Amino acid sequence: MKLKLNKLHYIGLALSAAGIIVLIVGLVIFFKSLNIRDLSKLKFDDIKSGTYVKGKISTVVKGSYPVDENNYKSEPYELYVTDSEEINEGAYKSYFLMELENDPGKFVCVVIDQYYDTDLYNQIFSENREVENISYDVEGIITSSKADKKLIKDKVENWKDNYTDLYYNSKYILDMKPDSVSDCCIKLRPMGTRKFWWLYSIPFLFAGISVFILGGRPYERIK
Known part of the structure; x- marks a missing residue:
């Protein structure tokens, strides 16, 4: 017998390969979701890219500066702010710092999107002290990129340019130094549906097998 593949066979194989890749990635995400880490138990050395986290957040690092001889103004210490990744006019995404509950004196950047965590985001900027300590349940993933590392380092080194x-x-905080701040970011996202991403592999696998069968026998007999 001699292997003889036609166009449908190749399409079927390509779809099946895509399905297998999606399945592998989905299963990795699934098992990471099962082993999600609690923010309150994280140590500084536990902050590693790819880790899924969950927990409660109520506030972030804030800074104060003088507005005149007798008054100071305080505000959230934003390392960076940009538009929300979602199409939602007027929503923003900000990079803040928060102290690790299980490792005092150590900090990590947390990226909060106003579209996803509206109440928490608005509370951070609220000047109402009565609601300042309300905790919100959050989920997210720890990420690392060259751009984020440079941003964190530059902003932390120069925090005194804007605040006293x-x-x-x-x-x-007596002094904020780069070596006390992780160069990773916790990007908050609803993680609940991610554990089912492996299901997206089923249509690819089904289509791949079906198209391959439609291509007929992938071989011919040699007489």
């Missing part, structure tokens, strides 16, 4: 003091949960 930094504080977190009313506790003043």
Whole structure:
């Protein structure tokens, strides 16, 4: 017998290969979702790209600066702000710093999208002290990129350019140094549906097998 593949066979194989790749990626995500880490238990050395996390957030690092001789103004310490990744006019995405509950004095950048976590985002900028400590359940993934690393390093090194003091949960931070801040970011996202991404492989696998069968016998007999 001699292998003889036609165009339908190649299309079927390509679809099946795509399905297998989607299945593998989906299963990796599935098992990461099952082993999601709690923010309250993270140590500084646990901040690694690709880790899925969940927990509660109520506030971020804030900074204060003088507006005149007798008054100071405080605001969230934004490392960077841009438009939300979603199509939602007026929504923003901001890079903040938060202290690790299980590793005091160590900080990590948390990226909060106003579209996904509207109440938390608005609370961070609220000047209403009565609601400042409301905690919100969040989920996300730890990421790392050259652009984010440079952004974090530059902003942390030069925080005194904009503020006289930094504080977190009313506790003043004596000095913010780059080596006390992770160069990774926690990007908040609803992670619930990600564990089912492997299901997207089924249409590719089904289509691949079906098209391959439609191509007929992939071989011919040699007489």
